[in-house]
Amino acid sequence: MTPILTTLLCFENLLKPILWAEPGPVIIWKKPVTIWCQGTLEAQEYRLDKEGNSMLRHMLKTLESENKAKFSIPSMMWEHAGRYHCYYQSPAGWSEPSDPLELVVTAYSRPSLSALPSPVVTSGVNVTLRCASRLGLGRFTLIEEGDHRLSWTLDSHQHNHGKFQALFPVGPLTFSNRGTFRCYGYENNTPYVWSEPSDPLQLLVSGVSRKPSLLTLQGPVVAPGENLTLQCGSDVGYIRYALYKEGGDGLPQRPGQQSQAGLSQASFTLNPVRGSHGGQYRCYGAHNVSSKWSAPSDPLDILITGQIPDRPSLSVQLGPTVASGEKVTLLCQSWGPMFTFLLAKEGAAHPPLRLRSTYRAQQYQAEFPMSPVTSAHAGTYRCYGSRSSDPYLLSHSSEPLELVVSAPHLQDYTVENLIRMGIAGLVLVFLGILLFEAQQSQRSPTRCSQEVNSREDNAPFRVVEPWEQI
Numbered sequence: 001m002t003p004i005l006t007t008l009l010c011f012e013n014l015l016k017p018i019l020w021a022e023p024g025p026v027i028i029w030k031k032p033v034t035i036w037c038q039g040t041l042e043a044q045e046y047r048l049d050k051e052g053n054s055m056l057r058h059m060l061k062t063l064e065s066e067n068k069a070k071f072s073i074p075s076m077m078w079e080h081a082g083r084y085h086c087y088y089q090s091p092a093g094w095s096e097p098s099d100p101l102e103l104v105v106t107a108y109s110r111p112s113l114s115a116l117p118s119p120v121v122t123s124g125v126n127v128t129l130r131c132a133s134r135l136g137l138g139r140f141t142l143i144e145e146g147d148h149r150l151s152w153t154l155d156s157h158q159h160n161h162g163k164f165q166a167l168f169p170v171g172p173l174t175f176s177n178r179g180t181f182r183c184y185g186y187e188n189n190t191p192y193v194w195s196e197p198s199d200p201l202q203l204l205v206s207g208v209s210r211k212p213s214l215l216t217l218q219g220p221v222v223a224p225g226e227n228l229t230l231q232c233g234s235d236v237g238y239i240r241y242a243l244y245k246e247g248g249d250g251l252p253q254r255p256g257q258q259s260q261a262g263l264s265q266a267s268f269t270l271n272p273v274r275g276s277h278g279g280q281y282r283c284y285g286a287h288n289v290s291s292k293w294s295a296p297s298d299p300l301d302i303l304i305t306g307q308i309p310d311r312p313s314l315s316v317q318l319g320p321t322v323a324s325g326e327k328v329t330l331l332c333q334s335w336g337p338m339f340t341f342l343l344a345k346e347g348a349a350h351p352p353l354r355l356r357s358t359y360r361a362q363q364y365q366a367e368f369p370m371s372p373v374t375s376a377h378a379g380t381y382r383c384y385g386s387r388s389s390d391p392y393l394l395s396h397s398s399e400p401l402e403l404v405v406s407a408p409h410l411q412d413y414t415v416e417n418l419i420r421m422g423i424a425g426l427v428l429v430f431l432g433i434l435l436f437e438a439q440q441s442q443r444s445p446t447r448c449s450q451e452v453n454s455r456e457d458n459a460p461f462r463v464v465e466p467w468e469q470i
Helices: 004-015 410-458
Strands: 016-024 027-029 033-038 045-050 068-073 082-090 103-109 112-116 120-122 127-133 138-146 151-156 164-170 180-186 193-195 204-206 213-216 228-234 240-245 253-255 264-271 278-284 300-308 313-316 321-323 328-334 340-345 353-356 358-360 364-372 380-386 392-396 400-405
Touching: 016 082, 016 103, 016 151, 027 328, 033 045, 033 082, 103 127, 103 180, 112 180, 127 138, 138 164, 151 164, 164 180, 213 278, 213 300, 228 278, 228 300, 240 264, 253 264, 253 364, 300 380, 313 400, 328 340, 328 380, 328 400, 340 364, 353 364
Parallel strands: 027 103, 103 193, 120 204, 300 392, 321 400
Antiparallel strands: 016 033, 033 068, 045 082, 082 103, 112 127, 127 164, 138 151, 138 180, 180 193, 213 228, 228 264, 240 253, 240 278, 278 300, 313 328, 328 364, 340 353, 340 380, 358 364, 380 392, 380 400
16 A cells, blocks of 8 residues: 555656747747747657557756746648647656647638627626638637637628628727737637637726827818828827727727927728728827726718719809808709719818708719808809718719809999899888878868868957847
């Protein structure tokens, strides 16, 4: 019994080796990888086993100070992927196996990773991370990068648009547990052959500090191939900014540039412009690296032209030259089907006007009323059409329409005033005649009686003679 007890005690005193891979457990196909097994200084030999395909590797220590051995794979292939354990041998015998190392090779095209409803949320709110691919991958794995690498794996299901996806609930988020995530997909029968990693997705927790402003100097309507710069700024003095596109996968960040006036801003350049840049953008500011993010800016819509082959026409009902104060309607029409029409004015700070289209006289159209017209309406206009599938992708521009607003016509106003004065004069004459006739009709009997009374009252006193009484 004693030898057995001694052997068991020696076995229990051997530390379990540690097994890891560099640069990591997920390796790109044909890239090198080094597997390390760390034991004790008493270790004399190391062995590496791969489950399902035994690979015995032996390495003798060459330096007295070494307590680990390495196994190099110069070119990572599919057959190298799998589950590994390592052991070491000491004078007391062989150690226990290490914890498993799952070595993965990436081979498929990368999936997409997005956050629902947004990668920027307020504290205490849950968020769902969606990993999706057009390949029929059976499972998806979500990995949170950091010191404590965490991972979750879910079966995929087919989405309405033909994509395969998995939805990972994360949260509730706080300012301390925001992180950066990637996802992978793989087939059920090859669990160690994964897709390439998705682009990283960083979750940001938004606070309640004052929102910055977001604008573009080029205007919200741009054509493919042009340069576009979005500027996020604030007088709060944020030292970094983040830009978010609705439905996008990334959150690019830029340091804030301070100005002498106490303002700070960051520029996000989208060059060259592509159809994928169309959408709604918001930006956020932060005081330092560890602080929470500000409230989001007001949304800014970026519209990309030339994504629909049709070209609408733009016309004005009364002609391109109108007088101030008149009622004017701009008409945008298209033979091709359009869901909405947009009217844009060159150099205007406000976003384009958007109206739902109607179908009349075998054309799709929208009427943009301007009433009453002022000098501020003068300028060059263009109209565009959009489909319901993506309202940020527009048709080609209509031909430009220059609207000229003139002062009111003086001659017209003079004639109108003369007519008004003439009518007013006739009315006064008519009223005068009526008044005169009314006065004459009331004056005749009264005046006569007044005259008689006046004579009687004013006749001189005389004595009546006797013969006058007979």
